[in-house]
Amino acid sequence: MSEQSKDLSDPNFAAEAPSSEVHSxxxxxxxxxxxxxxxxxxxxxxxxxxxxxxxxPPQAPSDEDDPKALQQAAEEGRAHQAPSAAQPGPAPPAPxxxxxxxxxxxxxxxxxxxxxxxxxxxxMVKDVIGSYKKWCRSILRRTSLILARVFGLHLRxxxxxxxxxxxxxxxxxxxxxxxxxxxxxxxxxxxxMILSLIYVKGRGARESxxxxxxxxxxxxxxxxxxxxxxxxxxxxxxxxxxxxxxxQRVPYVxxxxxxFFWGSRASREIxxxxxxEFLARVFKxxxxxxxxxxxxxxxxxxxxREANPAAHCPRSSVSED
Amino acid sequence: MQGxxxxxxxxxxxxxxxxxxLMTHGVLEEWDVKRLQRHCYKVHxxxxxxxxxxxxxxxxxxxxxxxxxxxxxxxxxxxxxxIYALVNLATTxxxxxxxxxxxxxxxxxxxxxxxIIDSETGFAxxxxxxxxxxxxxxxxxxKKEAEQVLQKFVQNKWLIExxxxxxxxxxxxxxxxxxxxxxxxxxxxxCNICHSLLIQGQSCExxxxxxxxxxxxxxxxxxxxxxxPHCNDYWPHEIPEVFDPEKQREAGISKSNxxxxxxxxx
Numbered sequence: 001m002s003e004q005s006k007d008l009s010d011p012n013f014a015a016e017a018p019s020s021e022v023h024s025x026x027x028x029x030x031x032x033x034x035x036x037x038x039x040x041x042x043x044x045x046x047x048x049x050x051x052x053x054x055x056x057p058p059q060a061p062s063d064e065d066d067p068k069a070l071q072q073a074a075e076e077g078r079a080h081q082a083p084s085a086a087q088p089g090p091a092p093p094a095p096x097x098x099x100x101x102x103x104x105x106x107x108x109x110x111x112x113x114x115x116x117x118x119x120x121x122x123x124m125v126k127d128v129i130g131s132y133k134k135w136c137r138s139i140l141r142r143t144s145l146i147l148a149r150v151f152g153l154h155l156r157x158x159x160x161x162x163x164x165x166x167x168x169x170x171x172x173x174x175x176x177x178x179x180x181x182x183x184x185x186x187x188x189x190x191x192x193m194i195l196s197l198i199y200v201k202g203r204g205a206r207e208s209x210x211x212x213x214x215x216x217x218x219x220x221x222x223x224x225x226x227x228x229x230x231x232x233x234x235x236x237x238x239x240x241x242x243x244x245x246x247x248q249r250v251p252y253v254x255x256x257x258x259x260f261f262w263g264s265r266a267s268r269e270i271x272x273x274x275x276x277e278f279l280a281r282v283f284k285x286x287x288x289x290x291x292x293x294x295x296x297x298x299x300x301x302x303x304x305r306e307a308n309p310a311a312h313c314p315r316s317s318v319s320e321d
Numbered sequence: 322m323q324g325x326x327x328x329x330x331x332x333x334x335x336x337x338x339x340x341x342x343l344m345t346h347g348v349l350e351e352w353d354v355k356r357l358q359r360h361c362y363k364v365h366x367x368x369x370x371x372x373x374x375x376x377x378x379x380x381x382x383x384x385x386x387x388x389x390x391x392x393x394x395x396x397x398x399x400x401x402x403x404i405y406a407l408v409n410l411a412t413t414x415x416x417x418x419x420x421x422x423x424x425x426x427x428x429x430x431x432x433x434x435x436x437i438i439d440s441e442t443g444f445a446x447x448x449x450x451x452x453x454x455x456x457x458x459x460x461x462x463x464k465k466e467a468e469q470v471l472q473k474f475v476q477n478k479w480l481i482e483x484x485x486x487x488x489x490x491x492x493x494x495x496x497x498x499x500x501x502x503x504x505x506x507x508x509x510x511x512c513n514i515c516h517s518l519l520i521q522g523q524s525c526e527x528x529x530x531x532x533x534x535x536x537x538x539x540x541x542x543x544x545x546x547x548x549x550p551h552c553n554d555y556w557p558h559e560i561p562e563v564f565d566p567e568k569q570r571e572a573g574i575s576k577s578n579x580x581x582x583x584x585x586x587x
């Protein structure tokens with residue numbers, strides 16, 4: 001939802017790119033390797049969820065003719081020419097090998113996302129791209145294309161600072177609880193309960209408040225649950241690790257207390273309207289029973305619709321089909 | 322590999338959402354998959370008739386072929402329930418797990434896998450697995466930790482635990498069959514009927530051929546005198562019932578109803 005791609009079109013960001021051992025960090029192509037043109041998928045992407053949306057982190061043009069982008073690539077190339085100018089560089093790999101790498105990367109990203117793990121660029125290079133580092137831009141681009149065409153997912157650089165990627169749905173957001181597949185529901189319900197509490201409070205929810213709410217579901221911090229297992233570990237560690245929640249110490253309070261906030265992933269994947277719908281269902285009230293929150297939720301829904309005019313109208317979650 | 326564009330025309334948002342959700346859930350049972358399919362149609366193409374599941378999936382697989390992945394259908398070894406997962410055909414290692422587990426944890430899995438494959442029943446006891454903890458690669462792991470790691474495998478649907486013994490989850494078999502057959506070509510057992518990898522099953526006491534429980538159920542269905550397809554000797558084991566999705570749903574899916582039909586060699 002937050003358009004990180006803005007940063008990527010700024011040629012200056014190349015200068016900020018951290019010079020770690022990852023030589024070819026996103027957006028900093030080391031010149032334009034000759035294999036680029038060979039590996040390039042020449043055919044324009046098909047389908048509505050195609051390349052223009054797929055914010056490929058190395059903001060390389062899908063169309064090599066774009067003069068501005070070429071200039072940018074040249075600038076960035078020059079900026080980093082120094083290290084690689086000395087060696088002639090290895091022979092470019094066969095296109096088929098780059099394609100294979102793209103497929104491996106696609107699978108890697110899909111599995112990471114399935115496990116709700118962070119997709120970290122240095123990991124991508126270490127685990128998949130390896131010695132093809134020099135061509136990671138074209139590999140990344142092909143992977144993004146495949147993911148968009150086949151899965152309807154965008155591989156988006158969510159944070160240049162931490163070099164994290166995320167797989168974002170290019171299709172309209174689905175309602176979490178609609179796809180009520182039993183093995184997912186409990187976790188989703190539990191998480192939604194906590195997120196709703198935080199949302200309704202309008203600020204962080206103290207751990208004690210969260211446990212008061214979970215008590216309604218029969219959950220206690222010290223008791224193991226047949227479905228959830230160690231609930232405390234689940235909400236303070238696993239959900240946090242998956243970026244659905246933030247668990248932070250309340251400052252200046254003794255003895256130490258902790259509070260929960262929405263995690264970045266929750267903000268990306270869950271809309272306020274979904275929370276309102278959840279609340280309405282659980283408490284059997286009209287969403288208007290939380291007037292200011294409901295207004296906020298409608299606002300957000302409107303902003304989302306305006307930000308994505310090409311997408312279908314997001315389903316109105318309250319008035320159900 | 323420009324050829325992949327040839328097939329792209331058949332992917333619609335219905336298929337994309339289906340793939341996304343299938344991937345998200347890892348492994349799904351058939352009735353969940355059908356529900357998922359209907360949901361995807363509902364979201365994107367309400368008025369279309371829902372394709373038959375098999376055709377729907379074959380359609381998607383024709384697109385996935387060039388990517389070396391496919392939606393694979395398998396059957397649980399204990400009670401014949403059909404399951405589906407998106408699997409990577411190109412991998413020859415347990416790479417799907419590799420992103421999730423540390424080196425010593427992966428090695429623990431490998432050790433458990435070997436014990437399972439070598440065993441007669443397809444089950445490896447917790448004790449035997451834990452005794453191998455000292456031989457693990459990577460950071461040293463204590464038995465207590467190893468117990469928890471084994472539980473993690475169960476939660477992530479790589480292993481199933483029954484009465485202190487472990488066997489492979491249907492999902493693991495689906496995803497790793499190729500790897501297992503390549504890595505343990507001498508130790509693997511194959512089902513005489515379907516010719517797929519066999520971990521749990523029944524065996525003929527005379528000639529030693531093996532069959533999956535669901536394969537036994539189908540092969541000997543309404544046969545009063547079951548005989549070994551290979552040596553014709555009387556088949557000594559209890560013949561399980563063929564999996565019936567309708568009956569299963571009506572009865573409610575209670576795990577306690579499932580008898581553990583593990584075959585035993587004398």
